[in-house]
Amino acid sequence: MSSSNSVTVQILDKEYSIICPPEERSNLVSAARYLDGKMREIRSSGKVIGADRIAVMAALNITHDLLHNQERPDVPAGGATREQVRDLLERVDQALADDQDSKKG
Template structure:
């Protein structure tokens, strides 16, 4: 059974103490750094004012990226499958187009 301990992270100039299992500590710190970076990028753009709004925009951007990355492998797999099917159809067409007497050898 894993024990939890408090981890302190800094996000947009604020300090947060979060309870976290020891084995997840590194992931939590990385996630907090990533969120902090995204929020700073949004704040520095000057288009969004207020920590709450910046946090919501960062959450939307991160969620959009995550969903896009989840869809991408499916599209790549689908494309690769289509390519394999086309290749097989080309091979079948080639075999069917050859003289039947040549295929018997």
């Protein structure tokens, strides 16, 4: 994919470039904003220190909310939503791994 398919998002004061199909850009940006907000909430609580730990706690909280909403009968369970979240989490994992690799070298 070319760099024209790359979207730069900012999460907890760091920029991440993520390759994304044009039709998914707005969803990716929304997800990044949501994650950034959750991570900032956790950081501001002062109970969790370190970006990696904050990211894990945010992921756990978001996953908990997602699973809780799937269990509610009045909220339709969306297989597509689950797949989109899984795909976005894989992209974030890859971006974090790439960031760690760039710090080592």
